[in-house]
Amino acid sequence: MCKDCGCNIIDNVVDPKTHQHKIEIERGILSKNDRLAEQNRNLFKEQELLVVNLLSSPGSGKTALIERMQVERSLLGTNNLNLGVIVGDLATDNDAHRLQHRGISAVQITTGNACHLEANMVAKATQQLDLNSLDLLIIENVGNLVCPAAYDLGEDLRIVLLSVTEGEDKPLKYPTMFKSAQIVVVNKIDIASAVEFDRERAIANIQKIAPQAQIFEVSAKTGQGIKLLLAYLAEQLKIKPSIQPLHG
Amino acid sequence: MMQNTLDIAIAQARQNNAAQIDLLTMNIGELSGVIPEALEFAFEVLRWGTMAENAQLEIKTIPVVCHCPKCDRDFQPEEYIYQCPRCGTTSSKIIAGKELELASLVVSS
Ligand SMILES: Nc1nc2c(ncn2[C@@H]2O[C@H](COP(=O)(O)OP(=O)(O)O)[C@@H](O)[C@H]2O)c(=O)[nH]1
Ligand SMILES: [Mg+2]
Ligand SMILES: [Zn+2]
Numbered sequence: 001m002c003k004d005c006g007c008n009i010i011d012n013v014v015d016p017k018t019h020q021h022k023i024e025i026e027r028g029i030l031s032k033n034d035r036l037a038e039q040n041r042n043l044f045k046e047q048e049l050l051v052v053n054l055l056s057s058p059g060s061g062k063t064a065l066i067e068r069m070q071v072e073r074s075l076l077g078t079n080n081l082n083l084g085v086i087v088g089d090l091a092t093d094n095d096a097h098r099l100q101h102r103g104i105s106a107v108q109i110t111t112g113n114a115c116h117l118e119a120n121m122v123a124k125a126t127q128q129l130d131l132n133s134l135d136l137l138i139i140e141n142v143g144n145l146v147c148p149a150a151y152d153l154g155e156d157l158r159i160v161l162l163s164v165t166e167g168e169d170k171p172l173k174y175p176t177m178f179k180s181a182q183i184v185v186v187n188k189i190d191i192a193s194a195v196e197f198d199r200e201r202a203i204a205n206i207q208k209i210a211p212q213a214q215i216f217e218v219s220a221k222t223g224q225g226i227k228l229l230l231a232y233l234a235e236q237l238k239i240k241p242s243i244q245p246l247h248g
Numbered sequence: 249m250m251q252n253t254l255d256i257a258i259a260q261a262r263q264n265n266a267a268q269i270d271l272l273t274m275n276i277g278e279l280s281g282v283i284p285e286a287l288e289f290a291f292e293v294l295r296w297g298t299m300a301e302n303a304q305l306e307i308k309t310i311p312v313v314c315h316c317p318k319c320d321r322d323f324q325p326e327e328y329i330y331q332c333p334r335c336g337t338t339s340s341k342i343i344a345g346k347e348l349e350l351a352s353l354v355v356s357s
């Protein structure tokens with residue numbers, strides 16, 4: 001013990017006159033979230049549930065994509081991919097209602113002024129779902145391409161959604177988010193030509209920033225491309241134990 | 249996020265029987281997605297009424313380092329496109345640059 005001030009660190013004294021000490025910490029400031037995310041991940045593993053963290057700017061079509069997946073999933077045949085959803089939003093619970101209308105079990109998390117979901121919120125929301133009956137749990141994150149990137153929720157896969165109205169340079173503007181995704185979905189391709197979307201450039205940008213990502217081009221409105229995405233997710237469910245989380 | 253940092257810092261300072269925190273040093277990776285100015289702003293607001301009220305916040309930005317599997321060497325990418333300067337392979341193996349850490353504290357009693 002330091003005899004001057006009774007503090008139990010005697011190394012690293014910066015200035016003995018003022019009793020200043022340096023304490024080395026080297027601790028992740030989100031270590032609490034990471035620990036809770038790991039607990040979620042263990043729960044999802046026991047349940048043999050594929051969990052997807054769905055991320056985009058507001059209005060890219062996250063909710064619409066999930067609705068369309070529900071409509072198309074029966075067309076896949078034997079593998080029915082029972083769907084559950086946790087929706088994060090700043091204020092309203094409209095999205096959960098929209099999804100429930102489609103017969104999807106959906107739980108809303110209202111985050112108030114938090115601009116992202118955290119692992120503890122997801123843990124709480126899962127208690128309201130019958131995980132046993134689900135194969136695929138989609139977590140619709142708060143519409144934001146910055147803050148949610150840092151928060152592991154315990155998911156297997158991240159899908160970043162980008163709609164054709166948002167411009168081809170979006171991946172260059174939000175590299176952290178795109179680099180954390182295993183899947184990038186380009187949505188609203190039904191209106192691509194109307195908004196003069198430069199497909200080649202957009203795809204090239206995604207590939208440059210996120211070479212690891214699998215790319216799907218879809219329309220949540222017409223259903224184009226959705227079956228391929230569903231088939232890919234069904235495949236991922238089968239190989240779930242071997243999926244490596246990209247972040248954290 | 250800054251709240252988490254302060255909570256950890258205050259708990260650590262208490263454990264060391266310190267009366268106040270004088271300096272917090274954080275390591276923030278370029279690829280963490282966190283903007284140092286945002287942390288500084290939050291710190292200005294959150295420090296009042298805590299034992300870090302008079303503390304300075306020092307943020308060290310950690311550059312991105314990638315690993316090229318072909319050359320088996322690390323490199324610092326120039327841009328957000330992680331191309332190995334030797335062979336041109338695009339790498340997604342990131343060795344550093346994602347840090348979000350409270351590195352150290354200076355406290356006094
Ligand atoms: N044309 C077109 N509109 C879409 C598509 N997907 C979503 N939208 C529209 O985009 C708006 C935002 O969709 P929403 O699912 O609420 O976005 P979220 O905020 O990401 O959940 C709604 O008006 C949707 O009807 C699409 O594939 N094509
Ligand atoms: Mg929505
Ligand atoms: Zn190389």
